[in-house]
Amino acid sequence: MRLFGHRPRLGTSICGLSHPFCCGSGPCGAVRGGARQKRRAGGVGGDDFFSFGTSFVPLAAVPPTMLLAALGSAAAGFGALLFLQRLLCPFFWEDVLYYLRLRAAGRAIRSRMKSGVITFVDRFVEQARRIPDKPFIIHEGRVLTYGGAHDRSERVARSLRRRSGLRGGDIAALLMANEPDFVCVWFGLCQLGCQVAFLNCNVRARALLHCLRSCGARALVVGSDLVNLLEEVLPSLQEVGIDLWVVDHSTSLKGVNALLENLDSELDEPLPSDESPPVNITSNFLLIFTSGTTGLPKAARISHLKAVMCLCFLRMCGATASDRVYVTLPLYHMSASLLGIGGCIELGATCVLKKKFSASRFWKDCEEFNVTVFQYIGELCRYLVNQPEVPEESSHSVRLAVGSGLRPDVWRDFRKRFGKIGICESYGLTESSIGFLNYTGEIGPIGRASYFNKLSMPFELLKYDPLSYEPIRTESGRCVKVSKGETGILVTPVSALNPFLGYAGNPSMSEKKLLRDVFHEGDLYFNTGDLMLQDHWDFLYFRDRIGDTFRWKGENVATTEVSEVLGNVDFLQEANVYGVTVPGYEGRAGMAAVVVKPHQTLDGKKLYSHLSQHLPAYAWPWFLRVQMSLDVTETFKQQKMKVVEEGFCPAVVRDPLYFLDKSERDYVPLTETLYERIVSGKVRL
Template identity: 65%
Template sequence: MDCWRKATQTQGEVHTERARDPGSNPGPLKSFGVKQQSPSCLKMITWLLTSVSAGLLALLLYQRTAYPFFWEDLMYYLKLRRYGKALKSRMQKGIITYLDYLLYHARKSPNKPFIVFEEQTLTYRDVDRRSTRFAKVFRAEGALRKGDVVALLMCNEPDFICVWFGLCKLGCEVAFLNFNIKSQSLLHCLQSCGADTLVVGADLANLLEDLLPSLKDNNISVWVVDDRSPYEACSSLLDKMEQMSGEPLSDLPKADIMSNFLFIFTSGTTGVSKAARVGHLKAIMSMAFLEFCGARSDDNVYIALPLYHMSASLLGIGGCLQLGATCVLKKKFSASQFWKDCVKYNVTVFQYIGELCRYLVNQPTVPEEKTHSVRLAAGSGLRSDVWQEFAKRFGNIRIREGYGLTEASIGFLNYTEEIGPIGRASYFNKLAAPFELLKCDPQTYEPIRTDSGRCTPAQTGKVMMMMMSITLMNQFLGYAGNKVQSEKKLLRDVFKEGDVYFNTGDLLLRDHRDFLYFRDRIGDTFRWKGENVATTEVSDILGNLEFIQEVNVYGVAVPGHEGRAGMAAIVLKPDHKLNGAKLYSHLVKRFPAYAWPWFLRIQTSIDVTETFKQQKGKLVQEGFNPEVVKEPLYFLDVSQRDYTALTPSLYEDIVSGKIHL
């Protein structure tokens, strides 16, 4: 320090000396206005600079070794903070709900394409005006008002979105229905969410035929999105809508951000479909997904997933609304048409579930898969092997794998280039989304508690249950009309008295680098073809057949397929034989194809626990291998509409991919 002080004090002397003798040679240091220092001072300065540089280098090397993703984690956290500030700013301007975002873009960019569907294009202003006309019909003819629950049973089409926002303009809560469900399940969904109005797409009106008497008994009014209705008991919508003006409503209701917005049905982990309440806050947080993945306002986002799913409606449509981007909507996913669509509509971003990508890599090569403009794929459920093959085959497409829940606000995103994980469990991410992986009993999957009654966090490298802390920002609004199941999803007094966590029912693994991997979903459900299947519901329906005494439904892994295929262990009634053709006919009438048991295992009795709960673990582990299972096995032969004996040669054809499920 003395060296630096002396140097600064003598600057005036140097300039004075040069003024006295302009022709003198000041030397290399004097020429810069500094006297030459003593060798000891220079050595000290050099030593300090070298030490600081060495320290910084050592710190950098330590960070690269011990925390290699520190900067990625920090940048993502800062991105979350920036988004939060931007969201707060928009809210202060009155842009709070999905409807507010639609109205904002309709004013700001009225001619910007919002929905592209086949040969039809609707701008943000078009959707705004058309949804207003629907709202006026529902208010004038249907007497709908704020707080009414309206169920929407429609395939992917622009009017799904226009009807949805028309109902939002009246302050109604909309329930999205899976169009694959059968009549009795449909009635259950309507009753559970408390809907007193049902809106049905024209191409799904045939589903109402057997259900109309029950709908009438339950005082549920029905609208068909068509120029005329095929049933006297139902009202047509499009003919009345054409008579309405698209001028804005003057009395749009103001929504409370903490109130309920939608009902989205999920099979969860404990039985039949449940109507999960999705609040405005959860929906607004979901809008950020595409932006965090890297999507922009100038993107064309391809959505072929069903709009009744959270992925397509909240993340996809909501993401386009948040950005002001264009949605290229597809009625139904087609692997053979996918890349052709991407070229035709200049798609730059697409949403996926794992199965979708697997279908694409199994398709024959087409020229369009190399000439497209897709730069980003965002979704969930992508297997590592499919991920690698997809990246290798289809060009420079950045993949952003995520994880989310319909019922709660927890979510992860793998913002790195690592293949396989669903996200990170870093210090910064836990600040943004409080969660824990808990030790649990491997048989019951109940959290293990210590002598003091508290739960224990899982060790790194162990597959354990994921729990989300319930806070003001991480809500769980429960299931409509099902307080028992809502309470079952909550875990209380986890780490301290009074705290509450949401039980996701999902098993995750956290590795030594803080990456999170999805491993399985527990409970009475499995996932197949991108859909959750409630095993208790399938068991109940199969049990109605006269030759079945008892049945235990579960999912089994099939090589080359994402998720688990349905399998049923069956006990036949005395003096009865398996009637495979009748069982197949029974399934076709009551379930969508993804819920069918593809394999049967005939048993003399069903294994149960001491509390009479059916045991599935051993059955799942043994699968459908005839070399392992010594009981009779059967496989569903759709071409014969019957179940056929599962022989070793047939088993080899299935696991080798020669026979595709």
């Protein structure tokens, strides 16, 4: 019998056999048919009969011992089934319930679309009309309600329509830090029918010009606290005719317009209904730039469909309308804008928005603003664990932390110290709709690869070449799936429900992310570039990102695995693992930039002992670089490019360097003399 798919019709035997308890056709079906006819004729109801053999016996005539025996057998059988289920499929019911929640969320979205609520901003407008007086954003003591945010965004739209040439389909870039007007300007531009490009607040002259050119922006809106970024590139921007705006009441920069000038006096009139072109749900909604950890940022196109799907994130994590969600991540990234702000909009919840993350203020803010849910990414939770204890960390109301990138060692430390907070780890990409959620509470996995999850989010893990990181293909040109317990490249089919719109202004990079003829001629898959492992319980684990994994002594070294082991050393606070080239050797030798905990010292012998117990020799870092802090992006992703380029030369690196001396079972200071002996081959690795 198939568990899913065709369901036997009522009156048809499930198993096809004739036996006492069959509810189908055949001999027993005929008897039941007769019983049904008798009931229709006004005979004794079916509840008064007990099936015995091929006959129906009145219940009153059945001995009580027989009834008890039958009930006992049924209970024993049911108990055995439950035991087998817990033994062989312990997460079956969690998988089923999560799948049902996904289906319910999908039905709700489709129902709204039928009534005309199609886009991300449509959902915000709907909520603003439903709960106009509810706090939407709390920021630095200021409360902006749903209705107030809607009114302000419409005023922004009317002002820009009257004073600029922006129209539906144009691309407008937004360079703003976390503040309520980020959302109001964003939604105002969307109501004009513009596509909005979120710019990283840390971009400077060259990168800023690159971003604007690559996405084809016709206008740039800058926050008042970032207006200094315009000064260096102002002539270049004006030369190409970009319309420049600052979110302020006035400005001294020539050729730059003040968006808030006379904003409050804008007439309260609706925008023309023909202002925006009809929305195609698979068309572009946003452009979000990558962090640029490996080069200049790329503008990933985000469809309306993906944005609408992001609305459900907080609901799927267990948040509710009564929650207050603390968002400290930058709004120019998808995590804070689409998942954080969008999640609050979907629920009708309140967002407590912070301009910038502060580990020392975190728990104080949570208590002051009655925060119940917070978002994390990268190493944010590690920073909290490494902070001195404060009274607020045990007196707050936080019940749930949601996000991605939480390493298992930090996860365990966080639960040990802040055990009452549930953690909902997830995985997602800006460029694709593929995503996972760990709804079981197990430490380490980023999600599940169950049968049900693959129904709603199909994906595969492919075998890859450890040198080129390209998928391995057979003689027929087809890719090969990995076995359970084996690391592979995560790929997902490109479809109408999972489109890949590519990178703006970068067709060659867009094409590199696509795999064609993967399993069949003509199929198309998106290559995430992430290495994943599916274990025998169908949990998914993030192993590394292609480019981070390196090869040494003929073996692949996963930087995340080494970082996790280093994270368990009691005197180390943080570790950034990467590979460096050494003259005379193939591949790259392991190196780690580490931060030592306050009031602690580097103990080389203890570190050597720890590594020898937990890692194979080829994965041990040969070089250490001791830093005061690690270079990270605003979403706490570790920056590797600079430290990789600087390598392990004492004349280049100003931080203390150490070398793994296996004969001494210790890490010893890396002097210039020792360095020369290593690169000349006199000291072998």
